[in-house]
Amino acid sequence: MMATCYRLLATRSHHAMTLEAVAKELGGSKGQIAHYYPTKEALISATMRGALELYGQLLLAVATEEAPLRTRLKHLIAAALPDAELLRERIAFVAEVWSFAKTSPETREAVRAAHAGVYEVTRKLLDLGIEEGFVTAKNARALLLPISAMFDGLAVHAAHSDLDVEELRRHAEKTLELLLGLGGKSRV
Numbered sequence: 001m002m003a004t005c006y007r008l009l010a011t012r013s014h015h016a017m018t019l020e021a022v023a024k025e026l027g028g029s030k031g032q033i034a035h036y037y038p039t040k041e042a043l044i045s046a047t048m049r050g051a052l053e054l055y056g057q058l059l060l061a062v063a064t065e066e067a068p069l070r071t072r073l074k075h076l077i078a079a080a081l082p083d084a085e086l087l088r089e090r091i092a093f094v095a096e097v098w099s100f101a102k103t104s105p106e107t108r109e110a111v112r113a114a115h116a117g118v119y120e121v122t123r124k125l126l127d128l129g130i131e132e133g134f135v136t137a138k139n140a141r142a143l144l145l146p147i148s149a150m151f152d153g154l155a156v157h158a159a160h161s162d163l164d165v166e167e168l169r170r171h172a173e174k175t176l177e178l179l180l181g182l183g184g185k186s187r188v
Helices: 002-011 019-026 030-036 040-063 069-080 084-101 105-132 137-159 165-180
Strands: none
Touching: 002 019, 002 040, 002 084, 019 030, 019 040, 040 069, 040 084, 040 105, 069 137, 069 165, 084 105, 084 137, 105 137, 137 165
C-alpha cells in the first residue's frame, strides 16, 4: 500500500491520491486499505516515514560496509544521488507530501519526524567518522546541517535540471572531501 501511495504521490497531485485510488491500483477495495490506514493522512504519513526510514537504513548500510573510506564515500554519494529519474520521483513525492502537510497536522508531524530521522542518520554517519578518526568530535556538530542541506539541495537540483548526475556526484565528493579534510593533512 505504501509503495502504491509513494508512486501515486510521485506522479499525481496529492488531491488525486485517495484511498480509493490506492485500492484501484492494488485491485482491492477502499475498506481493505482503510483497515490499515483509516484516513488519507494516515497513509501519506506512514508512507513518508517509511520512505525516509528506508533511505536512512540504506545510507547506514553503505557507511558501515567493509571498504576503504573513499570507496564508502563514493557509495554514499551514489545512494544519496541515484539516477535522475529516481531523484525526480523522490522530489515529486516529497513536494506533494509537503504540499499536503500544509493542511494536515498529522502529515506535517510525519514530515518533521521523518526529516529528523534523516538528520539523525547524518549524525550517525559523522559519529562513524569520529570513530574512524577522520572527523573530530569538536567539529562534527558544525558539519551536520551543511552536509544535510547540501544533499537536499543537490537532489532538488538534479531532479530539476539537465546536469548529469555523475557530475553532481563528483562535486559532492570534492565538497565532502574538503569538509572532512580528506584532501590534505588536516582533519575536520
